[in-house]
Amino acid sequence: MKKALITGANKSIGFEAARQLLQRGYYVYLGSRDAQKGQQAVEQLHATGYPQVELLQLDVADKASVAAAREALGRKTDVLDVLINNAGISGGMPQPALTTSVSVIKEVYETNVFGVIEVTQAFIDLLQKSPEPRIVNVTSGLGSLTLHTDPSWKYYPVKGAAYAPSKAALNAYTIMLAYELRDTAFKVNAVDPGYTATDFNHHSGPGSVSDAAARLVRAATLGPDGPTSQFFSDDNAPETGISPW
Template sequence: MKYALITGANKSIGFEAARQLLGHSYYVFLGSRDLTRGQQAVAQLHAEGLTQVEVVQLEVTDSASVSAARQTIGQKTAVLDVLINNAGVSGALPQPAAITDVAVFKEVYDTNVFGVVQVTQAFLDLLEQSAAPRIVNVTSGLGSLTLHTDPSWKYYPVKVAAYNSSKAALNMFTITLAYELRDRPFKVNAVDPGYTATDFNHHSGPGTVPDAAARVVKAALLPADGPTGQFFSDDNAPATGISPW
């Protein structure tokens, strides 16, 4: 039995990623900030016949919640094979760099960057016990510094100061962690699920949730000779699947 933890998994891409990993015979800890919503999500999966899943209350910005989740999961398994850092926020929009209040930056970074760091560090010891540990950080194509300096890029005008920079910071954390773990069996990658129709963007994206989740799950299932320290994006790099940083 392999075990996975997904943050922000009670809906949208995180929920679908849980469903897809269950289809690969993983036992999934479905991280949810709201326990009731998490329980409802688990009930839906159980109704579909997917029973190797349970909710874990997890607010990534709350150190006590992260510690409690680590204790709960540690009582169930000594090994964690996959960590998908999916929880994220956009913050109040719009976000022009010149006038967006620093409080918005702090709110967005608290979840998108510091939350990822906190959760990853808390569960690293369980991941180290896996023969093939995988860490997937769900990022955004909007976190690419290279593409944001290219006027021909389709999303060039989408300059969202707090959100975009938080994903760029998340990308750097991914690169750094992958480097530190390079001599071990870890695969640490950032995945852009694409512009997907979810609550996150008021269902304005053209992509589907199953396709987006499949991109995330693909990185979670990388073989031993798979890449690490990469920025996967089928949306921004359809030919190669690897986005420029």
Template sequence: MKTVLITGANKSIGFETARQLLQQGYYVYLGCRNLQKGQQAVSQLQSEGLTQVEPIQIDVDSLESIQAARQILGQKTKVLDVLVNNAGVSGILPQPALETDINLIRQVFETNFFGVIAVTQAFIDMLKLSSEPRIVNVTSGLGSITLQNDPAWKYYQVKLAGYFPSKAALNAYTTVLAYDLRDTAFKVNAVDPGYTATDFNHHSGPGTIPDAAARVVKAATFGPDGPTGQFFSDDNSPETGISAW
């Protein structure tokens, strides 16, 4: 049975990603900052007959928490097949370039960028033991520099001085990580789940959580011939590394 760790998985897209991977036969470690909320999420899944799941406490903003989670998971399994870096924050809105508090921008980067790097580095040894390791970094179309400079893009006017650069940096890191692992069985990709109605955006998005999670799951379950080093989004652009499904 393949194993997967999903950060920020006790609600919204992360939770639905866990549900869909459970339905495909994966054993899911539900990463969450608050263990009680994680257990509540696990109980809900188990009530649906999805029992191969348990919570793992992990705060991606804390190296101590990440290291503790790595130790705990290492006691449960030697091999990790899939890592979904889903945890993220938008930061307080709006975020104009000249007025946004730099400490807020740093906090957004801490979660969306540095947190992903820290988690990936902490669990890479377990992933390397998998025959088909997969890393999915959940990003945003707002992280595409090409789209952000296209006046015809439907979200062109959405400019966030912390969130947009943090996701652009995440996309760049995904490219570098995939390159470093190019001669291995790893598939490393960034996935934009789309503008989805969640707590993250006060349920303002037009997309549904099941559809968003399905995009993440698709990248998490790529076969041996699947792509790597790509950014998948329904907002297709000619930017290098940007792809549509």
């Protein structure tokens, strides 16, 4: 049975991605900063017929928490097949470039960039023991520098000095990571789940959580001939599924 770790999986897209992987027969470690909320999510999945899921308390912005989670998981398994770096924060909107506090920008980066790096580096040894390891970094179309400079892009006016640059930085890290692992069985990709109706955006998005999660799961379950070092976005590139960086 393949094993997956999803950060920020106690609700919304992360929770649905866990459910979809469970449907595919994976064992899921449900990462949650809040242990109580995470356990409630696990119990909800158990109640709907999915026993192969358990909580892993994990605050990606806390180095000690990441280390403790790695130690805890190491006592349960010596291999991890999938890591979905899903946890993220927006930092609140609007975020004008001239007035957004550096402290807000740092806070967003702590979760959206440095948290991903901390988690990836902490769990990479378990992933390296998998015959087909997959890393999915959950990004946003707002992380595309190319699209942000295109006035015809539908989201061109949606700018933010903290969130969008954090996702651009995450995209860059994804490229660097994929390059470093290029001669291995790893598939490392960034996935934009699309503008989805969740509490992250006050349910303003038109997309469904189910469709968004399916995009993550698709990248997490790529076959050996699947692509790596790609920026998947059905929302911004409906014809090809590949977004410009």
